[in-house]
Amino acid sequence: MQEKINLWNFNxxxxxxxxxxxxxxxxxxxxxxxxxxxxxxxEDLSTGTWTTLxxxxxxxxxxxxxxxxxxxxxxxxxxxxxxxxxxxxxPKAQLETIYxxxxxxxxxxxxSYKEERSVVFMTIMSAALQECPNRRIALLIDDPAFPGNxxxxxxxxxxxxxxxxxxxxxxxxxxxxxxxxxxxxxRQAESSVVVGDELKNxxxxxxxxxxxxxxxxxxxxxxxxxxxVYLFKILHQxxxxxxxxxxxxRNCADSSIRRIEREYNRLATLFxxxxxxxxxxxxxxxxxxxxxxxxxxxxxxxxxxxFRERADGVKNFLQETTVEDATLQIPxxxxxxxxxxxxxxxxxxxxxxxxxxxxxxxxxxxxxQTPYSAFPDPACTLERIAGATTDIQYIxxxxxxxxxSTYWVGANALIRRRALDDIAERDIERGYPIQRFIQDRTxxxxxxxxxxxxxxxxxxxxxxxxxxxxxxPPDFGSLLIQRRRWANGGLIILPKLLRYLVRRNxxxxxxxxxxxxxxxxxxxxxxxxxxxxxxxxxxxxAIQSAWLPLTALPYFWLYRRDLMQLGYKGGDIVRVYAxxxxxxPVNLGGVIKSVQQGLxxxxxxxxxxxxxxxxxxxxxxxILLEYLLVVHWLIGAGVDISNDRWxxxxxxxxxxxxxxxxxxxxxxxxxxxxDISVAxxxxxxxxxxxxxxxxxxxxxxxxNHQ
Numbered sequence: 001m002q003e004k005i006n007l008w009n010f011n012x013x014x015x016x017x018x019x020x021x022x023x024x025x026x027x028x029x030x031x032x033x034x035x036x037x038x039x040x041x042x043e044d045l046s047t048g049t050w051t052t053l054x055x056x057x058x059x060x061x062x063x064x065x066x067x068x069x070x071x072x073x074x075x076x077x078x079x080x081x082x083x084x085x086x087x088x089x090x091p092k093a094q095l096e097t098i099y100x101x102x103x104x105x106x107x108x109x110x111x112s113y114k115e116e117r118s119v120v121f122m123t124i125m126s127a128a129l130q131e132c133p134n135r136r137i138a139l140l141i142d143d144p145a146f147p148g149n150x151x152x153x154x155x156x157x158x159x160x161x162x163x164x165x166x167x168x169x170x171x172x173x174x175x176x177x178x179x180x181x182x183x184x185x186x187r188q189a190e191s192s193v194v195v196g197d198e199l200k201n202x203x204x205x206x207x208x209x210x211x212x213x214x215x216x217x218x219x220x221x222x223x224x225x226x227x228x229v230y231l232f233k234i235l236h237q238x239x240x241x242x243x244x245x246x247x248x249x250r251n252c253a254d255s256s257i258r259r260i261e262r263e264y265n266r267l268a269t270l271f272x273x274x275x276x277x278x279x280x281x282x283x284x285x286x287x288x289x290x291x292x293x294x295x296x297x298x299x300x301x302x303x304x305x306x307f308r309e310r311a312d313g314v315k316n317f318l319q320e321t322t323v324e325d326a327t328l329q330i331p332x333x334x335x336x337x338x339x340x341x342x343x344x345x346x347x348x349x350x351x352x353x354x355x356x357x358x359x360x361x362x363x364x365x366x367x368x369q370t371p372y373s374a375f376p377d378p379a380c381t382l383e384r385i386a387g388a389t390t391d392i393q394y395i396x397x398x399x400x401x402x403x404x405s406t407y408w409v410g411a412n413a414l415i416r417r418r419a420l421d422d423i424a425e426r427d428i429e430r431g432y433p434i435q436r437f438i439q440d441r442t443x444x445x446x447x448x449x450x451x452x453x454x455x456x457x458x459x460x461x462x463x464x465x466x467x468x469x470x471x472x473p474p475d476f477g478s479l480l481i482q483r484r485r486w487a488n489g490g491l492i493i494l495p496k497l498l499r500y501l502v503r504r505n506x507x508x509x510x511x512x513x514x515x516x517x518x519x520x521x522x523x524x525x526x527x528x529x530x531x532x533x534x535x536x537x538x539x540x541x542a543i544q545s546a547w548l549p550l551t552a553l554p555y556f557w558l559y560r561r562d563l564m565q566l567g568y569k570g571g572d573i574v575r576v577y578a579x580x581x582x583x584x585p586v587n588l589g590g591v592i593k594s595v596q597q598g599l600x601x602x603x604x605x606x607x608x609x610x611x612x613x614x615x616x617x618x619x620x621x622x623i624l625l626e627y628l629l630v631v632h633w634l635i636g637a638g639v640d641i642s643n644d645r646w647x648x649x650x651x652x653x654x655x656x657x658x659x660x661x662x663x664x665x666x667x668x669x670x671x672x673x674x675d676i677s678v679a680x681x682x683x684x685x686x687x688x689x690x691x692x693x694x695x696x697x698x699x700x701x702x703x704n705h706q
Contacts, residue, residue, distance in 0.1 A: 010565050012085040018561070019078045022554030026074065029550035030067045036547070037063070055537075062530045063551065069527055070555035072519045076399025077558060080464070083402050087464045095351050099265040100258070103133040104358065106350060107303070107333035111295045112341040113142040117158045118223075119342050119471075122230045124166050124275065126344035127337070129238055132351045133269040136331065138276050139163050142295045145281040163275040173212045174271035180205060181268040184261070198260045199249050205267050206246035213239040226375045229469055230344055238347050278330075284315040285432040292410075293440035296338060300420065301435040304332030333417055340411040342471035343372060349467045353414045356463065366419030366458035367408045367450075371397040372470040376567065380474050382666040384568075385575045387472040391566045392559065392576075398462050404509060405516035406460035408453070410438075410446035412468040423452040442489030442597070447521070451493060455500045476667045477616030477675075480586050487590025490521035492598050497521060525591040528584045535633055535655055538640060538648040574658070575665075581655060582662035585625040615671070620679030623672050630660050 037060045044053035108127040112120055120139070127137050139162065147153040180201075187193050217235050222228040249263070280286040280298040287294040306326035307318040323329065335354060339345070353368045371394045374387025400406050420437040427434050439448040450460060473479040501514045560573040633656035640649030663672065 012081045015561070016078060016081045016085070019074055019081065019558060022558050023071065023074045023078070025554045026067060026070055026551055029547045029553075030063070032547040033063055033551060034060070058533070062534060063548070065526045065530055067551050068519060069523055070552060072516060072523075073396065073555055074558060075403075076396045076516065077562070079399035079402030080395050083398060083464050089465065090352065090355055092348075095348070095355050096262060096266060098351065098355070099133060099262045099269070104334040104354060105332065106132060106135045106335045106337065106354065107331070108135065108137040108337045108339050109140055109296055109299060110137065110339050110341055111140045111142060111292045112159060113292075113295075114152075114155065115159070115341045117155075117162065118227070120159060120162055121166070122227065122344055123339060123341050124162065126230065126234055126346075127339060128166060128170060128271075128273045128275065129234065129347055130345065130350045131266075131270070131347050132354060133265075133272075135350070136274045136276070136333070137163070138278055138299060138330075140295050140299055141277055141279045142281065142292075143279075145279055160277055160279075163277040167275045169216070170271040170273060170275075173209065174268075176208070177205065177267045177270065178272070181264045184264045188257075188261075193257060193260070195255055195257070195260065199252055199255060202260065202263045202267070203246040203249040206242045206249065209267070209270060210239045210242040210246070213242070225377045225379070226342075226344075226469075226471055228377070229375050233346060233469075234344060241347070282316055283309075283318045284312075285317045287429050287434045289429065289440060291440050291443065291445070293438045293445035294434075294436075297435060297437050297440070299330070300336070300417075300437050302330045303417075305330060336415045336417055336420070338410055338413055338415065340470060343411050344469050345412060346467045349412075350414065352465075352467070353463060356461075357414065357416060362461075364457065364459055365461055366416050366453045367406075367413050367460040368463060369409055369413040369460075370463045370465055370467045371409050372411050372468040373466050374472045375469050378472070378474065381575075382476060382479065382579075383472045383474045385572060385579050385666070386479055388563055388566070388568050388572055388576055389579070390470075390472060391568075392562060394466070395562060398464055400516050400520075401460075401462040403512045403516050404459065405513045405520075406450070406462055407517075407520060408446040408450040408460055411470050413446070419453060419456075419458050422456050422458070423449065442492050442594070443485045444489040444493075447489065448493045448496065451496050451500055455496075455503075473616075475615045476582075476671075477618040479583075480618050480622060481616070483583055484586050484590040484593070487524045487587040488593045488597075490523075491525060491591065491594045494518070494521045524587050525594075528587045528591070531581075532584060532588075535652050536636065538645050578658040578662040579666060581629075581659045582626060582666055584629070585622050589622070617675045617678055618667070620676045623667065623675050626659065626663050626667070627672075630656050630663070633659070 037056055040056050041053065041060070044050070044056060110120070110123055110127065124137060124139065127135075139159075141156070141159055143152070143156045143159065147156050184193075184198070213235055217231060217239075220231060222231050278299055280295060281288060286298045302318070305320055306323045307328045307330075308321040308325055309327050310317045310319050318328065335357065337345075337350060349370070353370075356362055357365055357368055372390070373394055374383075374390040376387075378384050378387065397407065397409065423437065425436045427436055438445050439452065442448055453460065473482050497514075497517055501510065501517075504510045556573060556577075559576075560570055563572050563576070564570050633652045637649045637653035637656060640646070640652060663669075
């Protein structure tokens with residue numbers, strides 16, 4: 001499978017210079033625009049034209065924030081390129097010294113809610129095949145414990161059976177390699193080790209591991225691009241690596257006993273993993289808050305303890321007890337990886353990140369991760385373009401690390417357990433004590449927890465390689481749920497971030513940290529509102545400046561270059577822009593929910609992104625808003641042109657055309673009609689049920705009265 005990066009000549013040094021050029025052009029153009037707006041403001045003050053003054057102030061604010069966003073992207077890109085040029089992966093031999101001594105313990109936490117079996121299976125397998133010793137996997141099933149229909153019951157039964165099925169699959173090769181390790185240790189004890197024979201035996205064992213992978217994948221036909229990544233970037237590469245290791249050992253004329261012992265230890269860990277399932281909703285005294293954060297928190301709070309299950313009527317409870325009396329024991333772990341059920345990791349993900357975390361210089365690092373990339377080569381255009389925005393975000397997040405501004409991206413993060421204990425909070429839910437390690441105040445729980453960690457003196461980092469992949473919603477309905485959720489919470493977290501920044505010294509590094517962190521929290525609200533205002537009101541009438549579009553040109557130019565370097569087409573920059581127009585109502589919907597939550601001091605329900613087959617219907621309200629925006633911008637363009645405001649009129653008309661393209665290409669005209677029709681029918685049914693209930697109640701009252 002072809003990787004989605006470096007598909008054309010990519011020279012980091014050249015890209016650094018081009019980025020510096022883009023930053024210079026942006027700053028100079030912004031300064032010239034500021035000079036013109038400043039002159040207009042002085043004239044407004046001297047003439048007392050207050051309406052025009054307010055218009056120019058609004059324009060200044062909008063231009064300032066759009067320039068701010070462009071500079072954030074370009075500075076993050078610059079930081080990413082410098083980190084990429086300086087990056088030297090640790091040699092595999094050095095990484096594998098972890099097999100020479102007791103390794104730190106690692107637990108994968110995979111939160112799952114009504115996922116397809118095949119999706120969860122790939123995620124579990126990608127965790128199980130990690131080249132890292134001393135690991136466990138816990139599938140945290142969050143489906144309703146008592147399903148309301150036969151289909152949900154059958155799906156839940158399949159999910160519950162998955163841990164045992166994968167465990168049985170891996171036990172066969174694991175038993176063989178454990179026996180081989182035991183036999184080698186016996187030969188060591190008897191001083192009967194023959195180096196040449198051991199090397200040949202190790203080569204045969206690695207070939208056996210490769211044969212097991214071949215048998216597992218025999219006849220396997222990927223049904224989509226995600227399964228293609230799983231087959232070729234994980235299983236196939238895993239098999240090839242084993243064969244290469246076998247060949248290396250066969251060609252090795254001599255080797256130390258230490259190297260041989262390490263190879264046996266490594267083989268014994270390849271398939272040695274404990275896989276379990278856990279359902280918090282089966283127990284009355286655990287959190288039942290309907291969100292991913294509390295699913296994780298409930299399990300993390302149990303780790304390192306022993307429990308006895310106790311029934312009280314129809315309710316079950318977990319009661320902490322001694323090891324001897326326990327019916328449930330949950331081992332502690334030094335590190336956790338929270339892995340979304342639609343994500344996969346390349347085999348050396350945990351090995352590389354734990355090696356970084358174990359360095360004495362990184363003792364204060366709480367979270368290490370590689371921000372996930374989109375599964376490449378989807379068949380659906382919407383998924384491909386939405387995936388492009390995800391891949392661009394990878395660059396931005398990598399750049400943030402260069403300025404100590406990393407945000408935890410929860411889909412595949414490696415977390416130091418001690419850091420979570422440091423930010424843990426105790427609370428009461430439904431009368432039962434709970435612990436909150438990861439914040440659930442908003443639906444972007446990892447973002448708020450990032451601020452909690454840095455406020456306690458911890459740091460976060462992004463490793464500059466692409467080692468994780470995650471699914472992108474394949475239709476507008478599911479994308480709407482995801483992006484509305486992402487837009488909800490930044491404004492609520494902002495005050496916490498500002499308090500943290502104010503308490504810190506205002507040296508240059510902290511100023512840059514604030515520069516990036518603040519934009520990350522407010523950009524969705526500010527950018528979408530700014531674009532709406534610019535399209536709705538001809539603020540630029542009095543500022544006929546050629547410099548204004550030049551402030552944005554470097555951003556789009558560099559964005560296009562990055563898309564091409566990631567394997568996309570140059571013309572996809574237009575499709576990305578069209579998608580962003582389509583998401584304006586969605587993003588603002590999330591922002592409004594955030595404001596609502598802040599004012600009412602209540603949590604907004606967590607809505608999970610559907611990961612099942614078929615199309616997810618979009619709410620009719622959002623579909624209608626898309627068409628309303630197209631009409632509004634077209635009417636505005638006509639009014640502008642009739643009043644000789646050609647620049648603003650053409651701007652509005654161009655955006656209307658791109659938005660209609662996005663509706664046609666990313667939603668579909670037929671699908672739009674279907675979603676509106678379904679919503680209308682559901683509304684009629686609700687009104688009919690309401691009238692029926694009122695009539696029935698009135699009849700009962702009348703009968704009783706008689």
